[in-house]
Amino acid sequence: GFLEVIKDMGLRQPFIGRVPLVSGxxxxxxxxxxxxxxxxxxxxxxxxLVAPDLSIKAAGGLFVQAMPGADDKVLEKIERQVFSLGPISYLLDKSSSLEEIMEQIMQDIPYKLVGEKPLQFKCNCSHERLARIMASLSSEELQEIEASVGKLEVCCNFCNEVYGFTQEEIATIKKQKP
Structure with a gap:
């Protein structure tokens, strides 16, 4: 199989990187x-880490990237230390803070914590944004869509949210075209 990463970099087209899976x-x-x-x-x-009642007891991850010019041996040392400490989910369950985990991992390697930010799954798609994209279609394409039965469904390539457009909405989009 393959791992495909799609990045919305604010350009006209998203960046798509694809590599073969190495381990699953x-x-x-x-x-x-x-x-x-x-x-x-x-x-x-x-x-x-899943609790006996099947609830999530702890979940998380560690993501370390080498800066340009970084010593490969330092990254290798960090990697050895991370794997010697056991699964990250157990560290998260047993440790009181992220700083404590960082101290266990880094030990004698100097580091600077530059900030913390909660992560979230977020997509900037919306019904209105997809309507604007549909407005960029040719009159002929909109005519075909308008003539089709029922409502059109458009799926966001990033989050898989499905947006429905009725024939009336398609007709409105068509009227707004210059």
Missing amino acids: EIGEDFANYFLVSEQIPSLISLGV
Whole structure:
């Protein structure tokens, strides 16, 4: 299989990188993607700890990328230390803070914590944005869509959200064209 990464960089077309899977482990496959596609040595450790009642007890990850000119031996040392500490989900469950985990990993390697930011799955798609995209279609294409039965469904390539457009909405978009 393949790992395909789609990045919306604010340009006309998204950047798409694709590499073969190396192990089927998501962290290893993403690290390989960054090395092969973006030429950035990376360490990615991901994990989920499931409680006996099947709830999520701890989940998270560690993402380390070498800065340009970084010593490969330092990254290798960090990688050895991360793997010697065990699964990241267990570290998250047992540690009181991210700083504590960083201290365990980095030990004698100097580092600077430059900030923390919560991560979230977010896409900037919307019904209105997709309507604007549809407005860029030719009159002939809109005519074909308008003539089709029922409503048109458009799926966002990033988040897989499906947006429906009725014939009335398609007709309105068509009228707004110059």
